[in-house]
Amino acid sequence: MIKAKAHPFFDHLNQFITVSEKEFEIIHSYVSIKRLEKKQLLMEANGPCNHAYFVLKGCLHMYFITEKGTERTVQFALENWWITDFLAYQKHLKTDFFIQAVEPSEVLSIESESLEKILQEFPKLERYFRVIFQIGYGSSIMKMKYLYDFTKEEIHFHFTENFPEFAQRVPQYLIASFLGLTPEYVSEIRAKKRS
Incomplete structure (x- = not known):
C-alpha cells in the first residue's frame, strides 16, 4: 500500500485540488514508476506517444533534431x-x-487511456490538469516573447537569474539549445560577466 502523505505526487495534487489518501491510492494504481539513468531516452521521435510523465526526482529535457542535425531543446x-x-x-x-534524462531520474508514467479513466472517475482532476496546462502554456508564450523582445545576452541572463534551479542543474550546452544560442556564445557571455 502506498503512503500518500509521504508521496510528492499526492502533495502536488493537493496544492491545486483536494485529494484524500483513499482517492490517491486509486489514482496511483493507474500509474507506473520508471527509473532512468543519466542520458537515458524515455521517448523517441517517430515513435508512439502514449504516455505523459510526472517527474518525482531528477531532470528531463524534450528536444527535436533539426534537418542540419542540431538538437533543439524545447x-x-x-x-x-x-x-x-x-x-x-x-x-x-x-x-x-x-x-531524455539530464540526470538520474524517477518519473510517474500514465497512459492516455488510463488518464481518461481517471478523469471520468475523479472529475476534480480535470481542474488540476487545466491549471497545470494553463501554467505550461503561459510559460511557453512568455518564452516566445523573450525570444522576440530580448537580445541574446538578455535572454541568457533572464533565464539564469529567474530560473537558478535550471542554471545550477542543467549543462550549459542544453541551456544554450533551449534559448536558441550556441554553447560557444553562452561561454562568451559568461566570461564577459565574470570580467
Missing part, C-alpha cells in the same frame, strides 16, 4: 513537472520529439 522538467508531446499524446500520433 522543454525541461524538474520535480513536480509534467512532460510529454501533449499534442501527439492527445491525438494518439507519433511524436517528433525525444525525451
Whole structure:
C-alpha cells in the first residue's frame, strides 16, 4: 500500500485540488514508476506517444533534431513537472520529439487511456490538469516573447537569474539549445560577466 502523505505526487495534487489518501491510492494504481539513468531516452521521435510523465526526482529535457542535425531543446522538467508531446499524446500520433534524462531520474508514467479513466472517475482532476496546462502554456508564450523582445545576452541572463534551479542543474550546452544560442556564445557571455 502506498503512503500518500509521504508521496510528492499526492502533495502536488493537493496544492491545486483536494485529494484524500483513499482517492490517491486509486489514482496511483493507474500509474507506473520508471527509473532512468543519466542520458537515458524515455521517448523517441517517430515513435508512439502514449504516455505523459510526472517527474518525482531528477531532470528531463524534450528536444527535436533539426534537418542540419542540431538538437533543439524545447522543454525541461524538474520535480513536480509534467512532460510529454501533449499534442501527439492527445491525438494518439507519433511524436517528433525525444525525451531524455539530464540526470538520474524517477518519473510517474500514465497512459492516455488510463488518464481518461481517471478523469471520468475523479472529475476534480480535470481542474488540476487545466491549471497545470494553463501554467505550461503561459510559460511557453512568455518564452516566445523573450525570444522576440530580448537580445541574446538578455535572454541568457533572464533565464539564469529567474530560473537558478535550471542554471545550477542543467549543462550549459542544453541551456544554450533551449534559448536558441550556441554553447560557444553562452561561454562568451559568461566570461564577459565574470570580467
